[in-house]
Each structure stands twice: as structure tokens, then as C-alpha cells.
Amino acid sequence: xxxxxxxxxxxxxxxxxxxLAQDTVRLATFDVDATPPLGSGMAYNVVKRVDELTLxxxxxxxxxxxxxxxxxxxxxxxxxxxxxxxxxxxLAEAAGxxxxxxxxxxxxxxxxxxxxxxxxxxxxxxxLPGYSRFEGTHHREVLQKAAAAVRAAIASAQPVTHYxxxxxxxxxxxxxxxxxxxxxxxxxxxxxxxxxxAIRAEPEGVIDPMVSVxxxxxxxxxxxxxxxxxxxxxxxxxxxxxSPDFPGIARFIRGQDVNSALHxxxxxxxxxxxxxxxxxxxxxxxxxxxxRLSEGMREAFEKSEKLPLRAxxxxxxxxxxxxxxxxxxxxxxxxxxxxxxxAKGYISFADQLAWVRRTQxxxxxxxxxxxxxxxxxxxxxGELFVxxxxxxxxxxxxxxxxxxxxxxxxxxxxxxxxxxPEGGYETGVTSSNVSPEAEGVLLNAMRRLLEAPKR
Numbered sequence: 001x002x003x004x005x006x007x008x009x010x011x012x013x014x015x016x017x018x019x020l021a022q023d024t025v026r027l028a029t030f031d032v033d034a035t036p037p038l039g040s041g042m043a044y045n046v047v048k049r050v051d052e053l054t055l056x057x058x059x060x061x062x063x064x065x066x067x068x069x070x071x072x073x074x075x076x077x078x079x080x081x082x083x084x085x086x087x088x089x090x091l092a093e094a095a096g097x098x099x100x101x102x103x104x105x106x107x108x109x110x111x112x113x114x115x116x117x118x119x120x121x122x123x124x125x126x127x128l129p130g131y132s133r134f135e136g137t138h139h140r141e142v143l144q145k146a147a148a149a150v151r152a153a154i155a156s157a158q159p160v161t162h163y164x165x166x167x168x169x170x171x172x173x174x175x176x177x178x179x180x181x182x183x184x185x186x187x188x189x190x191x192x193x194x195x196x197x198a199i200r201a202e203p204e205g206v207i208d209p210m211v212s213v214x215x216x217x218x219x220x221x222x223x224x225x226x227x228x229x230x231x232x233x234x235x236x237x238x239x240x241x242x243s244p245d246f247p248g249i250a251r252f253i254r255g256q257d258v259n260s261a262l263h264x265x266x267x268x269x270x271x272x273x274x275x276x277x278x279x280x281x282x283x284x285x286x287x288x289x290x291x292r293l294s295e296g297m298r299e300a301f302e303k304s305e306k307l308p309l310r311a312x313x314x315x316x317x318x319x320x321x322x323x324x325x326x327x328x329x330x331x332x333x334x335x336x337x338x339x340x341x342x343a344k345g346y347i348s349f350a351d352q353l354a355w356v357r358r359t360q361x362x363x364x365x366x367x368x369x370x371x372x373x374x375x376x377x378x379x380x381x382g383e384l385f386v387x388x389x390x391x392x393x394x395x396x397x398x399x400x401x402x403x404x405x406x407x408x409x410x411x412x413x414x415x416x417x418x419x420x421p422e423g424g425y426e427t428g429v430t431s432s433n434v435s436p437e438a439e440g441v442l443l444n445a446m447r448r449l450l451e452a453p454k455r
Contacts, residue, residue, distance in 0.1 A: 025064035025160040028153035029262040032145040041132030043077040048240035065314035068097040075244045078409030081118035094150035103379040110237035115139040118354035130343030162217040166304030170296035174231040175277030176205025186424030192234035193281030212402035213300040222261040230268030235286035249290035266404035271383035315371035319445040320364035324435040369449035375400040382411035395452035
């Protein structure tokens with residue numbers, strides 16, 4: 001009788017503790033230096049000097065709901081093909097999860113490395129000299145450091161009691177890159193630093209002015225702040241000095257303002273958005289743009305609505321997509337061009353050939369979505385046009401939807417279907433590796449992830 005009573009009391013007392021343990025959400029943060037060493041190749045130039053601000057590879061691991069979820073952002077121009085696979089696989093193994101629950105994004109700064117292990121393999125197979133930007137020693141070192149940092153961080157993960165989401169307008173930073181003429185074709189490109197005052201004077205055009213901020217809290221202490229804003233991140237580049245540019249400086253400012261939290265910034269769908277209206281390349285504009293972005297981040301953080309977070313409030317969905325190959329890409333033609341073209345500048349033949357081979361092998365890209373209560377964070381590939389981000393928000397106006405783009409960089413620019421016949425650099429033969437039909441594929445994936453009806 002006493003034995004049964006003790007067993008009943010043990011079940012009665014310990015059961016709630018077990019339920020509590022299962023319902024506990026925890027967060028691990030990681031942050032490692034991703035700055036390339038002197039003499040190594042970046043997207044455009046070799047490193048001739050390292051500046052005060054380093055490039056970062058940082059992110060969070062969310063624990064407590066099914067398998068862990070990893071979100072990672074790097075201050076690199078892009079991470080493509082098997083390079084992207086390798087980062088997701090290494091971080092997944094370190095976190096004890098699967099690669100389809102890992103999102104890895106670049107911020108797309110241009111004084112920074114680009115990673116593509118498929119292109120690196122092609123260069124090695126062809127024994128082509130001079131392509132230092134594809135040499136992956138540094139990339140693999142950063143990958144290994146990030147994986148080790150994830151393992152260490154999980155051991156000291158902090159409880160998460162609340163999350164908060166907010167957004168605010170960023171003023172006088174972003175502007176539409178593609179300027180149309182009266183015939184609706186692209187007549188000018190407003191680059192990141194636009195010298196022509198007439199082009200700068202054109203209207204802002206189609207942008208998403210909002211910066212979105214998602215934060216994780218342990219009671220009254222913020223642990224991590226995730227932000228996303230859609231704009232090319234260049235103020236000026238080709239200096240030979242690795243730089244996180246104005247988004248990295250804005251992130252640094254916010255980190256000093258709220259220094260209990262790790263600040264992780266993502267680039268939204270900014271493929272056709274630059275700071276060109278507000279930037280003529282003057283060096284002092286870098287701090288000006290950074291300050292404007294940080295002010296938007298601050299306002300979004302301060303007006304955030306804070307809500308309790310339970311394990312059942314968290315969800316993760318993944319939809320694999322196969323993006324249609326651009327009709328102008330031909331493997332044998334690309335091989336010939338790659339062999340005959342001297343290694344100079346940021347050429348695209350090796351990148352394009354890598355994407356062709358991946359596509360022909362049937363590779364699919366995971367488009368994913370994080371659910372936190374009424375907040376949704378979408379993760380998409382390539383240099384996505386801002387219209388995709390605006391479409392996602394319109395699909396579910398009842399939710400807080402925001403987006404990180406520049407995931408797998410293999411596709412290059414991804415325009416809307418309407419943008420391809422308009423002409424312009426972004427949808428041209430050197431820039432976009434997909435066909436106009438990519439729009440339908442991605443919109444369908446976004447609808448599925450957001451559980452939005454097709455209109």
C-alpha cells in the first residue's frame with residue numbers, strides 16, 4: 001500500500017516538472033570572425049589590409065521545439081551550390097539537427113569573399129590559374145569555426161521566455177535600382193553609388209522601406225535581435241579591405257545600444273534595390289547610411305510587441321524547389337568561355353557552369369519558414385527582387401511576415417517574370433541563371449509555407 005502511494009505521489013509531483021521541461025525554449029548564440037587573411041581572394045580584389053571592423057559569421061540556435069533550428073548570417077557576397085550545402089550540413093551536425101532545419105544567408109557585401117565549392121571543383125578539374133576567389137581554404141576554416149561555436153553555445157543555451165516583433169520605416173537609404181523609360185524598358189541602372197545627379201533625382205520607386213526586428217528574451221533581458229532589410233549593402237567597394245559596409249556598422253551600433261543581445265542582420269529581397277538615390281560614392285556616406293539604418297532598427301526594436309514564447313508556438317516548414325535553368329546557359333559553351341577567358345575581375349562563367357551542373361543533377365533548394373506565434377520569417381535563395389518580399393507580406397496581411405534572401409547564391413539574380421522582357425543588367429545573360437518561370441515556382445512555395453490561398 002505504501003509503495004503504491006509513493007508511486008502515485010511521484011507521478012503527481014514529477015509529471016508537471018516533465019511537462020515544464022518539454023515546454024522550455026532555449027536559445028544559443030554563436031559569433032565567429034569571417035574576415036579573410038591578407039593576400040587571399042575576395043569577390044573583386046585580394047585582401048591588402050584588414051580594417052577595424054571584421055566580417056562576422058553569426059547566428060542563433062533555437063532549442064525546445066522538435067529538432068533544433070539554426071539561423072546564420074555571414075558578411076560575404078554569397079554562398080553558393082555545394083558551399084551552401086557544406087555550411088548547412090556542418091551547422092546541422094553541430095546543432096544535432098538536419099540540414100533542412102538550417103538557414104544560411106549572406107549579406108552580400110562586395111569587399112568580402114564568395115564561397116562556391118562546386119565552382120572551386122570545376123576550376124581545379126580544369127587546372128585554371130588565377131581564380132583565387134574560388135579557393136576555399138578560408139571558407140572551410142570559417143565553417144569549422146562556426147560549427148565549433150555552435151557546439152559550445154548549445155552547452156550554455158539560455159532559457160527564452162518571450163519573443164518580440166516590430167518594424168519601422170528606414171528613411172533615405174533604399175531606392176529602386178531599375179529605372180524605366182517611356183517604353184517600359186530599363187533605360188538606366190541606379191547602382192549602389194550613383195554619380196549621375198539626374199539618375200539620383202529619379203523617384204525612390206518600388207522598395208520595401210520597412211526594417212523588421214525579431215528579438216528573443218529571457219524575462220526582461222534580450223538575448224538575440226534578428227533584423228532584416230531589403231537593400232544592396234554597398235556604399236563603396238573594390239578597396240581591397242574587407243568590410244561589413246553600412247549594414248554591418250548599423251548592426252554594430254545596435255549592438256552597443258543593446259549589448260546583452262547578439263545582433264544578427266539579414267539582407268531581405270534587395271536584388272533590385274540599392275542606396276543609389278542617396279549615395280554618390282562619397283566615403284562619408286557609409287556612416288550616414290549606417291546611422292539611418294540603425295535608427296530604423298532602434299525604432300522597430302523599441303516599438304516591438306513582447307509576447308510569451310512556448311515550444312508549441314514554434315514551427316518550421318521546408319519546401320524543396322527546382323528553379324528552371326535560364327535558356328541562355330549551355331554547359332559546353334560555358335566550358336569554352338571559361339577556358340578562353342583570362343581570370344580577371346568578378347567573372348561569372350565558373351559560377352554559371354556550377355549552377356548548370358547542379359540543376360542538371362536535379363538539385364533542389366529548400367525554401368523555409370520559421371513560425372513564432374503570429375510571426376513568419378521566410379528564407380529564400382539568390383538576389384531576389386523586392387517584389388517577392390512585398391508579395392509575401394500581401395499573402396498574409398494578418399501575420400507579421402518578413403524575409404531573408406541571399407540564401408543559396410547559385411541562381412544569381414531572380415527577377416519577376418515581368419522583369420525579364422524589360423531588359424536591364426539584373427535579368428541579363430551574365431546575372432540571372434534562372435528563367436522567368438522561377439517566379440511561379442517561388443510564389444507557390446511561399447504560399448505553401450505561409451498557408452496562403454492562391455488568388
